[in-house]
Amino acid sequence: MSIELEAAAADSLSHLVGGGRNRHMPPHGSHCKNCDAELVGPFCHVCGQGADLHHRSILHLIYEAFEGLFELDGRLWRTLPALFFKPGGLARDYIDGRIVRHIPPFRCFLVALVVFIFAAQNMTHRSTVISQRNVARENARLATPQGRAEAAAKRRTEAAKDLRDDLKEAAADRDEELKDKDVSPQKTLAAYNRRIGRVQARYARSMHHADRVAQGLPAKDPAEDAAKPARPDKTRWFEKGIKKAADDPDQYWNVVFNWGHRGAVGLLPIVGLSLALVYRRRKDLYVYDHLIVAMNLMSFGFLVSAVGFLLPFSAMGWYFAAAAVWSLVNLFQTLRGGYGSSLLGAGIKTLVVWSITGFASVLLLTGLLVLAVATI
Structure with missing residues (x-):
């Protein structure tokens, strides 16, 4: 009895794993639809095409598409690990x-x-979605007087910190250069003064931006771009590309x-x-x-x-x-x-x-x- 049960189970298992394919095999002596070679099994021994004649379902066609692309057979599970x-x-x-x-x-x-x-x-x-959400959240905050005041105060605090750090760094560089006897003190002091001028101008722009934010205006003043000297055409294409990307x-x-x-x-x-x-x-x-x-x-x-x-x-x-x-x-x-x-x-x-x-x-x-x- 146990032998019969084992035989029945083996027969059922063969159908589950593909043994049922033989039900759709062409009759003995048939020829391959692709190369016309005589068939001696479920696949053509010349070109490898399957001899299965039944009409496949749409799900089977989808499976074959993925199988052809990703090789969903034993090779996949040997290759990936x-x-x-x-x-x-x-x-x-x-x-x-x-x-x-x-x-x-x-x-x-x-x-x-x-x-x-x-x-x-x-x-x-x-x-991009996260960035857009942050921008929308910031715009909503700037739409209220309290939000504008907080944003302007934050910009002023950051500008003051940057000013202190830049002045400290400029002074340290100046003192270090003055220790070198081969460097002209006049040139060092002149370079230091130019650097201080740039630092103070940057601080003034940052404070101006903070004032505009407090007033509900865009931080950057359009007049700033108009006041900048025109760049050569050789670099304008890059600036335009950067702007489009942003x-x-x-x-x-x-x-x-x-x-x-x-x-x-x-x-x-x-x-x-x-x-x-x-x-x-x-x-x-x-x-x-x-x-x-x-x-x-x-x-x-x-x-x-x-x-x-x-x-x-x-x-x-x-x-x-x-x-x-x-x-x-x-x-x-x-x-x-x-x-x-x-x-x-x-x-x-x-x-x-x-x-x-x-x-x-x-x-x-x-x-x-x-x-x-x-x-x-």
């Missing part, structure tokens, strides 16, 4: 050609990049993200070539192998950053500090396990690759932000 916790073994598998057991590295890189972009856009949108931060960050994925792809060869540089004596490895490893490293970085962008702003600082340490450890594990480096060798190469990548990232990010200002 290895990407985060065993990057050396994952890199070793790719280098040794054991690829079919994992998600293709470039597909993993692209999916991680898409997730990163969406998470970053969500973060900037949240930041007026519409959502649009600015959309431009940044539109260029961002291109910059991220441009960072890929930099990481790959930095790996090729530190392993230039390994004749058994090619640039292709280094690029595969670079895709894994960047996929890890994108996914870790995407998680951080979804956190509350109060937790981001701690998270990204821990993520920076984790990235170093991940890189070390990759070089140690994937390339078989010694502890000392992997440590030194980790610092070299980390430094090159960090410097290139700063340059790319700076260029990206400036480019977004120029094209907004």
